[in-house]
Amino acid sequence: MTAGVLAVLAILFVMFAGFWTDWLWYRSVQYSSVFTKTLWTKVGMFAVFGLLMAVAVGVNIWIAHRLRPPLSAMSLEQQSLDRYRMSIAPYKKWVLLGVTALVGLIAGASAAGQWRTWLLWVNSVPFGKTDPQFGKDISFYAFDLPWYRFLLSFGFAAVVLSLLAAALVHYLYGGLRLTTPGARATAQATGHLSVLLGFFVALKAVAYWLDRYGLAVKSGDFKATDNWTGLKFVDANAYLPAKTILFCIAIICAVLFFATIWRRTWQLPVIGFGLMVLSAILIGGLYPAIVQKFQVQPNEQAKETPYIKKNIKATRDAYGIDASEVKDYSGTSKAGKQQLRDAADTTASTRLLDPNVVSPTFQQKQQVRGYYQFPAVLDVDRYKTKDGREQDTVVGLREINTDGIPEKNWINEHFKYTHGFGMVAAKGTTVDKDGAPAFSEKDLPPKGDKGDYQGRVYYGEKTNQYSIVGGPQKELDYADDEGEKTYTYKGKSGVNLSNPINRAAYAVNFNEPQILYSGAIGEGSRILYNRTPKDRVEAVAPWLTIDGDPYPAVVNGRIKWIVDAYTTSDNYPYSSRTTLGDTTEDSLTDGQRAVVARQNRVNYIRNSVKATVDAYSGQVQMYQWDKKDPVLKTWMKAFPGTVKPKSAIGNDLMDHLRYPQDLFKVQRELLTRYHVTSPSQFYSGSERWQIPDDPTHKGNAVPPYYLSLQMPDEKKQTFSLTTTFNPNKRETLGAFMAIDADPRSSGYGKIKMLRLPSNTTVSGPSQVQSKFNSDPNIAESLNLLKRGDSEIEYGNLLTVPLEGGLLYVEPVYVRGAGTNYPRMRKVLVTYGERIAFEDTLGQALDKVFDAEGDTGTGEQPEEPPASSDASVQEALKNVQDAYDDGQEALEKGDWKAYGKAQDDLKDAIKDAQDAESKAEKRAKKE
Template sequence: MRAGRWLVYLFLGLLLVLYILLGGAAHFYTDWLWFKSLGFQAVFWKTLLTKAGVRAVAGLAVFLFLFLNLWVTRRHFSRPLKVVAGEEQTLQLNPWFDVLSRRLLTLLFLFGSAAVAMIFSSLAGAKWLSWEQFLHPVGFGVQDPFFGKDLGFYLFSLPFYVFLYRFAFGVVLFTTLTVLLIYLLADPLKGYGWWRSPWVVRHLAFLGAVLFVLKAWGYYLHQFLIYYSERGAVFGPGYTDIHASLLAIRVLCFVALVMALVSLYGGIRGSFSYPAGAVAVLVAASFCLGVLYPAVVQKLVVEPNELERERPYIEKAIAFTRMAYGLDAIERRSFPAGKLLRPEDVAANRDAFANIRLWDWQPLKQTYSQLQEMRLYYQFHDIDIDRYRVNGEYRQVMVAARELNQEQLPQQAKTWVNRHLKYTHGYGIAMSPVNEVTPEGLPEFFFKDIPPQTTTDLKITRPEIYFGEVEAPYIIVGTRTGEFDYPRGDANVYTRYRGEGGVRLGGLGRRLMFALSFQDYRLLLSRDVTRDSRVLYYRDIGRRVRKIAPFLRYDHDPYVVLAGGRLFYLWDAYTTSHWFPYAEPHGEFNYIRNAVKVVVDAYTGEVRFYISDPGDPVVKSFARIFPSLFAPLEEMPRELKDHLRYPEDLFLVQAEMYAVYHMQDPQVFYNKEDKWVLPTELFGAEEVRMEPYYVITRLPGAKKPEFMLIMPFTPQNKKNMIAWLAARCDGENYGHLLVYEFPKQELVYGPMQVEARINQDAQISQQLTLWDQRGSRVIRGNLLIIPVKDALIYVEPLYLQAEQSRMPELRRVIVVHGDRIVMESTLAAALERLFAAGSPRSPAGTMEAAGRSVAELVGEANALYRRAEEALRTGDWAGYGKNLSALKEILTELEKRTRAADKVYK
């Protein structure tokens, strides 16, 4: 009875093992089909075979080395042990002899070595990319300052050498400790010490010598690692590292080699004291030369005159850090302080003012969700900022893809057929200009509703979204079940997938593989699925793209693009490394380039990788490893290329590094005299760090407006603005970085200073308090600092959100320029009030009437009259009186001019 039960357990266990093995094989097969469907089967096989090859070589080497050393210890178990009792000595068989035969011991050593080899081989397999980069290095054409090696050595060769050293040292050290433990266990009687056995001493001395040789190699490699030292005034080697640590490393390398010879000599003599003494000597030398000596040099030589000692090393650190982050390509320009715009400047820069962003993505996402999601199962994952040529005009827009989120389906609708056959895709986009608002405070739409409706010359011919940012399960298209396309009234419209994306399901064998891979038996039972049906899986672009190229770092924000009537996702990818010499790290890396642009077709799932920085050696190395993966940027369709934008993540990294590394004078850098920081602003009611923002404006001296990314800077511990950084995004200027610096002796308001001025404005603060007391919540949007001509204008939107609503409405726009602050219901009204009702040159809000044209005076009079009426409606008697006084002044001037004209006429 008991035997039968064990047979059942054995049978079930075998079935479980078989299921696991079949599941693994099925997953491998479906992954290969997926790569093949995208045209990347060469990438699949290259990655797989490289990992397998590295694991096989590393595992075999570890197995042979460990097993041979264990096999040598086998004779120690069968030899007699000498037992000392008083003055008598007797021989006694090792007690292990009766337990472990030589054959059993050999089997134990075989299995143990194999298990350890598998563990080490998995560690080696994870470094397959280092091996490939080692085989495919690319030179930078720049040499390091101390060893004269091309920088490519540090990014492609040194990482592999360091890994190989650590791997080999770990294997030998593990083997040595294992052998030592075996010798201890093999002599439980302790009557004859293992350290007195010449055979044991020779074995351990040989392993010790190997460790010493590896340690010498480690010291040799360590001299190159001084480029990542954090000891001195800057990241990288300083005076102490070059004049003390480097010398110590080279001496220790020689000492380690000598100690290897000492260890071998001790093995020949059969004396354990020699290898033990060698270890003690190396430890003492490491402490004295590697720790004490550099500390003394740092304390007595460097610190009393640190700046002069460190000056040449600070210069090198600045130069290499700027090179690593592309800061050396930033062009510096001066920007005047205190310049103010006149009404004619506004007219001349109408295109810039027409694209000032009033909608922030956080409140707009809520508004989009309320107005345009249409059904529970639709979702706007993100709001993206881009630019389009709309009806002949260059417009900045907010755009979002309407994706399908099956998790939002009603519970009763989450059937297998609905999740995998029927609800397969999202539909269309919502798009609105950044600055247009309806009278109700809602966005004006360029694209809205389902099917997409537009009043522009932009068209969508393929609105279906099968691949997007929302996590989605696998689906099967081309089945006997119609796919839900979009809702229409009380009914639904159905469609069939017409693309070539995904993998053809095929016959029973392939269908079984998919069922095992997806762990879904219903794939085998569904009658709606045919041989010609296609399986679409890995549909969220994050997982999809990373599965193809996991060695790239990706921007946090892929963005949807409408091009040629189709929807695509553009995603910026970076090549990074933490091995760039002399460069200060930023988090996990100290080198970064936006070397790749990824395009994903939202309908077919086709993925393309385009090299956007062909001068980057790291992407060149990847292109040599995977020659079929990348294409030159010139092959990207023109309509997609027009929507390339400088990525936010890279720009933010560069801005943070440039805030420190714009200081190129060693003394200024050492004292951090001119350190900048990224500013803060008020968003809602909280002070948050300002984010980079996209704008369309015209740079000083430029002939036409362009799309760019901007970030202001403020000095350390101060709130005024000191400079602003711009990344150009259009055409041949793409990627050109400019920093505009203000005169240090003049005040330019920073974001928080402008926020404080807004808070101190009596009329604005009174209005905000009033709104907050009427069941609404005021949301202060992002403060945008817009450069126009040679002046700055500050714009901040205000949103109102009712307590019972999740739909923020844009109700006011605050504009600050010079000494004036105005708040109006629209940007146009604010600009009219700002530039027609008074010059920014006058703190009182009016300017001298003389010297202006009659038309200007009439326009100002009308604006003052409207402001007086508004003050009267709100009960602002002080404002009402002030505006009437200003209006009287203008009317007086008009009367004088009329009388003068009459005299001339007469």
């Protein structure tokens, strides 16, 4: 008995520990209102719907028991069940309570999971826009319809469970017979079960009525696009009237079932139910198929045009791409080379430092100690130089890495090595003479142009485990030539462990008994956990979808993590759906960085909130960014005081905000189809684009790049987010897209696309990379760089619209055999057919735009160097021929021929190198 009591108490304390630690954490971040509102909403939903389900089932069991026939009237079949009735008889009340409690608990737990649906419904704010079919405000579909569907599903569950329970009781006590000849049910059982069936059919009528509106948010297959949402011709002209007819039939059928209370026969309701089933097959299934076959298919484009138009408009509105501009762009230039060379310096601040490549260089040069680390993909931000100019900057925080602790034990991992230290920043457009980043902020303690700031990083992307700070145990701050410096946390973050109940709760929650009795915990000790920016914002705003790439910035003397957050919905009528996890995946994302959405499939998204997390104190601040978003307004009404107004964003923070990458990737995926507004073009797919593969990471979409850029119709550079498109199933360039990513700009969020002619021969990213790899002179230079087991790494291939043409720039890094980090050694620049591969960007631009031999087109191909040796000349000719064959095959999309040409090119280059080597030997002998 004692052991049993102790076991129950232990289970209760484990449950209490989870609840208590959650409450303490929310209180520590000053968002206790989120915890209490969420908790009481779940408790209320659990209690109300659990009680409703228990009452519904319990009352019907009680009614069925009350309507049982007298024992004398029982058949032999029912008398054989006497032993079951006798065994239940002494415990009838307990059985009733047990069954109702069980179904109530299950129903309540299921209903508690719908707390978001309830809060959206009860706090709903109108969109101010109506759907084109029914004229209802969008809020009906986004907020009301999901709640009505939940109520409907709950009603069906209650009726079905009540029907099953009542039928079982009637059978057990003789009201129903299965094998005995004659009447199968008593009049009382017939009336009771008929009423329940009437409720079921009445709910089916409600379902038919709601299905009419559900057609506006229904997904389906359609030739014109994947993930079609909304009504098509067959929906509006066959399914919609069919649902209305079925609704009326279901109402009549329900009335017939209810009438059985007086008629005491199932003849009419069974006929009515059969009619409803037959109507569902003929009207709801066969008739739409006939309409599709004989009305739509013979002239599908004409029939579907009005609905395609509605889908295009709704999708562009829902994803914020309705104001995007598409302009024609020739892709070739008639400007002179000197004009092009001058424009190359002013059109873009070409970023040579690739944040995906140089993380190992940051790690090697600025890690300082093995217990620090940088993220695998660094971030791009803007900082002002000493002369006041804005500089694209690659940044990363030096975070703690517990795997690098010299001696791992519980004290070292959780008490001593608690935080990282300092931001490291490098100029994005230049490197030092050794090809390494030109650091503008570096070393420990931090030195550079960021001034004095709180550099300790207690909260970061890589900080995944708990730490206990502020107590008697000193922390390692940093180490220098004079030895280790210690520190004691002075912030108010975390939960105080002075209270023994708190210590016991966290000992249970983290499965670490030492928390309960360790002498390293004392007065002032605080436990820090949930330490990644994404986890903290997601916890205080569980109704937001968090961007996969938080980034750090020095703001008002503090390191702040800036987190973009989205409000989403999957019930925007006529707007096509997309899967966030797939859409935001590219060659730079991984399992941690890729956005993980609560609602993975969405058809409405807004970057409605900008949030910050203080790297020292862990304080979370959320700001209203999109003041028009009705979804955000609804959540702000549900959780008042959690989101600050946009006016509360200070100038220093505003300088570092930017347009988020994940939203941009969602929009560019939609724009591959929805950049056209003509239904006929949309239907034919003739103007469809595709996102190109990253030429250096085959099989993965090319990522968007932040770049300070001057678009053709602009007068100055703007911090932008850029990407390219290929025509569908082609490798040439189809379009260039840029969005103003600077929130201080009046054009922030404006999407501009430059569409190239459909017959363009302008190379796309893959073709540029292929051209680069197959150039014999560049191949020879690369072979020289690879000597001594060195490795080549390609940086981001940047695309810049320049005077009517397209300029491509790609840095090339070399990872030497004696080092484990890359240095930038070369820069590839190509414009038209001209290619340069030089040590610096300036030299490469000079070579590409050399004014000598200027024809005014800027398009002169570069000739291979001449040689007097006949065998060398022949070998070089074979290289050029193989290259030309490859380009011709690439243009035609003949990948088999292209592969053969690439093999021939490799052989030709090798033959040319051998011929040149032999020629040099002959020359020496002579």
